[in-house]
Amino acid sequence: MPLAYCHSRHQTVRRLTRVVQVGNVGVGGSNPIRLQSMTTSDTEDVAATLAQCIKLAEAGCEIIRITAPNKAAAVALKSIHQQFRAAGFSQPLVADIHFLPQAAMEAVEHVEKVRVNPGNYADKKKFAVLEYTDAAYAEELERLHEAFSPLVLRAKTLGRSLRIGTNHGSLSDRIMNRFGDTPHGMVEAALEFVRIAESHGFKDMILSMKASNPKVMIEAYRLAAARMSELKMDYPLHLGVTEAGEGEDARIKSAIGIGSLLADGLGDTIRVSLTEDPWYEIPVCRELVARADKLIQSGKTVQVKLKDDPADPFSYARRITDSISLSEKCKAGATELPRVIVRSVAGLNNWQAAVKEVLDAHNQQREARVEGLLVQLTSAEQITALQSLRKALGLAVPAVFVETALSLDSEIFKGEGSKLVIVRTFKADHGAQLKADSEICNKNGAILSADLDVESAKSLASELSKIPAGRLIISSSQPSSGLHAIGTHREMVRLLCEAKVQAPLWIRATEANAAILDQGFQSRLLEASILAGSLLVDGYGDLISCETPDSTVKSLTLGYDVLQGARARQTKTEYVACPSCGRTLFDIQSTTLKIKARTGHLKSVTIAVMGCIVNGPGEMADADFGYVGGAPGKINLYVGKTPVKFNIPQEEAVERLVDLIKEKGKWVEA
Numbered sequence: 164m165p166l167a168y169c170h171s172r173h174q175t176v177r178r179l180t181r182v183v184q185v186g187n188v189g190v191g192g193s194n195p196i197r198l199q200s201m202t203t204s205d206t207e208d209v210a211a212t213l214a215q216c217i218k219l220a221e222a223g224c225e226i227i228r229i230t231a232p233n234k235a236a237a238v239a240l241k242s243i244h245q246q247f248r249a250a251g252f253s254q255p256l257v258a259d260i261h262f263l264p265q266a267a268m269e270a271v272e273h274v275e276k277v278r279v280n281p282g283n284y285a286d287k288k289k290f291a292v293l294e295y296t297d298a299a300y301a302e303e304l305e306r307l308h309e310a311f312s313p314l315v316l317r318a319k320t321l322g323r324s325l326r327i328g329t330n331h332g333s334l335s336d337r338i339m340n341r342f343g344d345t346p347h348g349m350v351e352a353a354l355e356f357v358r359i360a361e362s363h364g365f366k367d368m369i370l371s372m373k374a375s376n377p378k379v380m381i382e383a384y385r386l387a388a389a390r391m392s393e394l395k396m397d398y399p400l401h402l403g404v405t406e407a408g409e410g411e412d413a414r415i416k417s418a419i420g421i422g423s424l425l426a427d428g429l430g431d432t433i434r435v436s437l438t439e440d441p442w443y444e445i446p447v448c449r450e451l452v453a454r455a456d457k458l459i460q461s462g463k464t465v466q467v468k469l470k471d472d473p474a475d476p477f478s479y480a481r482r483i484t485d486s487i488s489l490s491e492k493c494k495a496g497a498t499e500l501p502r503v504i505v506r507s508v509a510g511l512n513n514w515q516a517a518v519k520e521v522l523d524a525h526n527q528q529r530e531a532r533v534e535g536l537l538v539q540l541t542s543a544e545q546i547t548a549l550q551s552l553r554k555a556l557g558l559a560v561p562a563v564f565v566e567t568a569l570s571l572d573s574e575i576f577k578g579e580g581s582k583l584v585i586v587r588t589f590k591a592d593h594g595a596q597l598k599a600d601s602e603i604c605n606k607n608g609a610i611l612s613a614d615l616d617v618e619s620a621k622s623l624a625s626e627l628s629k630i631p632a633g634r635l636i637i638s639s640s641q642p643s644s645g646l647h648a649i650g651t652h653r654e655m656v657r658l659l660c661e662a663k664v665q666a667p668l669w670i671r672a673t674e675a676n677a678a679i680l681d682q683g684f685q686s687r688l689l690e691a692s693i694l695a696g697s698l699l700v701d702g703y704g705d706l707i708s709c710e711t712p713d714s715t716v717k718s719l720t721l722g723y724d725v726l727q728g729a730r731a732r733q734t735k736t737e738y739v740a741c742p743s744c745g746r747t748l749f750d751i752q753s754t755t756l757k758i759k760a761r762t763g764h765l766k767s768v769t770i771a772v773m774g775c776i777v778n779g780p781g782e783m784a785d786a787d788f789g790y791v792g793g794a795p796g797k798i799n800l801y802v803g804k805t806p807v808k809f810n811i812p813q814e815e816a817v818e819r820l821v822d823l824i825k826e827k828g829k830w831v832e833a
């Protein structure tokens with residue numbers, strides 16, 4: 164039986180946590196989900212850091228973190244704090260510590276909270292494989308106890324709080340040896356510190372389990388919540404995806420990681436880390452929290468008790484589904500990459516424009532192809548346009564998805580070109596119609612896509628199970644009563660699994676499935692990422708459509724980007740870029756853009772751009788290549804976690820990175 168990590172996977176019911184006071188800001192309990200960010204200036208430059216704190220506070224940031232990489236920076240926190248208060252701001256400040264207990268002991272005197280990384284607070288990372296006996300492990304814990312206790316005791320005396328902030332990729336050798344580089348290891352790393360603090364009667368702690376891979380991150384937070392509930396612990400969670408990068412990709416990754424957990428009721432404070440100026444993080448945080456609040460309110464209106472869905476929330480496995488042929492070369496199903504469907508903006512009323520939109524999008528996005536074009540057929544007069552559209556698209560698009568409520572007469576199926584998928588909405592009493600539609604689709608070589616809600620999935624399960632394998636797709640374009648859209652999909656899949664229906668699932672990010680309807684593209688991007696990300700991480704989803712009113716190319720790109728963000732399908736270079744902080748040794752923002760410009764055409768490579776060698780190598784986790792600040796103006800290059808080139812002048816480093824990618828056989832010409 165899987166451990167329980169949340170109250171409901173179908174509605175948003177917030178996990179009950181203790182209130183931890185961070186200065187005057189309460190985190191956890193019934194407090195609002197708090198927004199936070201981190202300064203990127205050199206901490207010892209008090210004026211610059213103070214200016215960033217003020218800008219963040221004015222942008223609505225409720226908790227501000229500042230790196231304290233050494234004792235001098237920790238000392239500087241005193242002036243920053245004093246001047247920040249003198250300027251009339253009350254937001255609590257947090258010191259970010261890696262490696263140096265002395266810096267933590269200094270910082271705790273000046274700021275309201277201290278963050279420690281259990282992977283490196285008392286351990287030097289050696290990347291060594293060591294065999295720990297039980298006795299050696301116990302000895303290590305004893306050493307940890309000695310190193311961490313002074314900070315706990317001082318925090319207790321001063322009324323400070325602590326964050327035990329685990330990062331995937333910077334786990335101690337001890338943890339790696341026993342638990343591996345896993346979500347389990349991440350959780351145990353934090354619990355070692357929690358137990359030490361509790362042994363001193365200290366409970367003002369917040370936990371985080373960050374990773375750059377949203378799959379790992381989501382599993383780690385779920386496991387942390389489950390383990391805490393097992394151990395009767397109720398510490399609040401700070402959510403974040405590390406090294407998300409910049410732009411839309413970073414927002415997608417953060418929405419997948421943070422948004423999915425918030426929808427499950429986990430998370431008391433969040434940080435969206437972007438390789439951009441930190442104040443740009445706050446509007447994204449605000450949008451994610453607004454969605455969570457809306458879901459929490461909706462969850463209160465109807466009490467629903469549902470059974471567990473079949474996904475294992477702690478370990479990724481793709482749901483087994485039948486294979487369906489969208490064309491000779493393009494299949495969908497569990498053994499295939501998730502397929503991207505695009506809703507046509509022009510539609511059948513202007514089929515020539517619809518064709519042009521697709522061809523233009525293909526010209527602009529060579530790797531991202533429309534694998535299914537969705538159009539609405541609302542009148543019999545549009546049937547001729549449908550035939551023309553299919554013929555004109557020919558092999559450019561494997562299938563045309565026709566959403567229609569018209570009765571299916573054989574005229575619809577006439578014509579040649581792209582394959583037909585008929586999209587129909589079925590209610591609970593539509594059994595006879597489902598049977599008839601399935602028969603006519605089958606007879607005409609078309610696939611039936613059944614759009615269902617929980618009630619219709621329940622009552623039509625037996626009829627659905629009679630449809631031959633490879634002839635049926637399921638979807639849910641709007642949430643069922645009392646459930647959120649993610650929960651609706653989970654319950655629908657459970658019901659169909661019980662009925663042995665293995666039809667592929669099409670995730671439709673529609674306006675009706677959105678928690679908040681908003682005109683901006685960013686909010687549609689966040690909605691699509693939260694819905695699709697949650698389901699893909701559960702192993703659900705064989706087709707996806709982001710049904711925005713934006714251009715075909717935008718919807719297409721968004722579909723592929725969400726799949727890439729959820730690590731479900733890679734079609735472009737993956738970048739892991741640290742958000743930068745006071746340790747950063749070069750301008751991460753402009754360097755990341757330069758590296759992107761040079762390597763953006765590589766399809767299956769992950770490149771990490773990290774500001775420093777202190778934390779960079781540990782935090783770049785599963786990147787193939789690393790570009791890491793080694794010293795001021797000097798770059799070290801990595802293959803995986805191994806440094807291979809040292810002290811390269813920054814001006815040459817991007818080209819040397821390209822040489823290294825070539826040397827390793829991963830380069831292709833643009």
Ligand code: SF4
Nearest residue numbers: 741744747774775779
């Ligand atoms: S990797 Fe980046 S964010 Fe992390 S400590 Fe180094 S410079 Fe700061």
